[in-house]
Amino acid sequence: MSKAHGIPLSSPDITAAEIQAVVEVMQSGHLSLGPRIPEFESQFRQYLGTREAVAVSSGTAGLHCCLLGLDVGRGDEVITTPFSFIASANSILMTGARPVFVDIDSRTMNMDPEKVSAVITPRTKAILAVEAFGNPASMNDIAAIAARHELPLVEDACEALGSAYKEKKAGTFGRCGVFAFYPNKQITTGEGGMIVTNDRELAETCRSLRNQGRHGGGGWLAHHRLGYNYRLSDIHAAIGVAQMQRLEEIITQRQRVAHQYVQLLLDNPHIVLPTIDKDTAMSWFVFVVRLTDDFTVTDRDAILQQLRKCNIGCSNYFPPIHLQPFYQEEMGYKPGDYPVTEYASDRTVALPFHNHLTANDCEMVVLQLNKAIAQTRGA
Ligand SMILES: Cc1ncc(COP(=O)(O)O)c(C=O)c1O
Known part of the structure; x- marks a missing residue:
């Protein structure tokens, strides 16, 4: 990489393998809904040990699907951190619910677990916790609070692929976890995201939400819910498969x-x-x-x-x-x-x-x- 123009803040790690993977998809003619999506999802299932993985078009799309899949909507509150990239709180607003912020612990830069219980109300529908800068510290404690109050924990692990706390991998602490693949992330697909969960029903709902509300064998023009086009293309997934191998x-x-x-x-x-x-x-x-x-x-x-x-x-x-x-x-x-x-x-x-x-x-x-x-x- 030329340094003539200085030192950039970030720069993706792309090799001949990723370039070849894109070329192969382009030559196959199968640019969307092709074989690279299940391959990429299977890599995540294996890496994290979750039952399900659902590839989506961005981390934001993944968070939106998870919250909708957990029935979060108008009138609900979701507890989250004010110290994050804006998408974590915006995904809550996108459902019609209200983000309720909890200040951070200055050591970890993550939501302070000690301050969570105080803001739980009858309207609280979920906790959306972020691993700021990839640091999974405190996720254990937040998961315990969520469990105690019987609230689902959505883990925004968009910055934390590969991190672990006490050998438990980021993305696996809550009901579901979400990763993002913008080019500054640990791995990139250009744009993209991945939902991981052990909850089969939630994964099925997310699959439907990402694909215009289509459902299972219901047919291409049957739409069972208000859905979105949050699909990842095979071109993007192919980059992801090559990146996951590295x-x-x-x-x-x-x-x-x-x-x-x-x-x-x-x-x-x-x-x-x-x-x-x-x-x-x-x-x-x-x-x-x-x-x-x-x-x-x-x-x-x-x-x-x-x-x-x-x-x-x-x-x-x-x-x-x-x-x-x-x-x-x-x-x-x-x-x-x-x-x-x-x-x-x-x-x-x-x-x-x-x-x-x-x-x-x-x-x-x-x-x-x-x-x-x-x-x-x-x-
Ligand atoms: C903490 C966090 N949440 C959500 C997102 C959203 O991901 P994306 O940009 O893929 O929508 C990002 C990434 O930029 C992020 O850093």
């Missing part, structure tokens, strides 16, 4: 890059590194550091701007969902509602993270990061 290799490469950053930043007094619990096997999605308490959001934004000037890709993953203009305007959320999320979110810096990064690249990123930090300190 999953361990891809995860190992990502670990190498994360390890390089950790070594370079371990003693940096201005940086808080991600906290990884000893029981966690981390499949790295992004590498997000936090600036220490003495930095303001203005400092952080200046650092991002400086890195971009040096052609180093970076981002403020994630602005709090409740402070997105749409959420503030339509639902009345305001700054101060979820202080732990807001505090953490003001100080995050996502560094370039992908398998093409060499040790030299990581050194260059950290050198420029240190320079940018020094500038905010007036040095």
